[in-house]
Amino acid sequence: MLRTLTTIHVDCLFDGIDFHRAFTRARFEELNMDLFRNCLDPVESCLKDATMNKSSTSVDEVLLVCGYTRIPKVQQIFQVFFSGKELCKSINQDEAVAYGASVQAAILIEIVQVLQDITLSDVISLFLEQGWEKEVMQCVF
Template sequence: MKETAEAFWVHRFEMQSLQYLRTLMTLRGKPQKMRVQLQGEKNVLIFDLGGGTFDVSILTIDEGSLFEVRATAGDTHLGGEDFDNRLVNHFAEEFKRKYKKDLRSNPRALRRLRSAAERAKRTLSSSTEATIEIDALYEGVDFYTKISRARFEELCVLVGGSTRIPKVQSLLQQFFCGKTLNLSINPDEAVAYGAAIQAAILSGDKSSAIQDVLLVDVAPLSLGIRNSCTAWSTKVDVTFDLDANGILNVTAKEMSTGNAKNIVIKNDKGRLSQAEIDRMVNEAERYADEDENSVNE
């Protein structure tokens, strides 16, 4: 997923004549927004449950300037959409019980129900009950129902909650023996804020606010080799070098002869060639006036 996302955005940046500096994992951006709130050395757990992915990282923050990632883990197939799906199934079953009609065979009805379910989920983050009203949802039948926060938490017990859902906040507090959660950061802004700080650093910004900021990352996957030789048959020195952009350089050196081989593993699958990017940029510039006129019309 990271490779796909990176390839997608790098293409867009290059096509817009923007300079690509570095790929920053979302959780690496969030703690930098907290730097002004922390004094001394702190261990911090960042809990990030978005629309489609779930990530947790543990960091050590020293004096608000040195960020060292200790460990990271997550689920790339868990997020707010899973809660939406659970609610949609719940309401579809309720509709079927009430009216003896299964709306799941109708894409338009499902889309309308999903939109209403998502609004209900958001409402339940601040209220104890949400109401759904959809006119002519399926075959002319109006659908009206209510759902409580307690019922929503029962439906989503297998997949947890999200950062705005009170249930997950209480679960986190219980896990950490009642410690107060830091809710001062807007989860919608945290990643962009941290990414902006990193962009300023990489661009050579001399602002005193970011002069001492340093992020020490960790590899999300284990690195190693599989030994196919018998013990002591030969001695090979293998070096892994992972740079800040996630490009892995691996060097293997046979110690008795000095022969060495090197391989570079980088996330460039599916990317456009430079010639293709240049062609698309030139076409965009050539037809810019025509596109602008079409928009104005």
């Protein structure tokens, strides 16, 4: 079940002052919408570099990995971007990252002959940070 409201507790945020505030999913999404949309930039660049488009005939599966892709709004943005294509959820995101890292390690140390034709590209990792100024939440990147 998705939660729409949470309470943030930060002990001793500044000069011994504790911070407690209710925070809604809608407000979180509103504050971060520009950052969420920026998540599409590397995907668009990758598709362009591969001379592919986002149609279902060019893209077989959409698998999102890493922490921020667990955010429901990010998933929705990617699903809309790929014209409603269902996101692949049958693969464990954490295991996919670990598998990719192990394949890259095997390539780098050249222990598996069959992997020599595989190349893995570095991915630009996007992350979200929040800053506080006079008790007003602001997005920083």
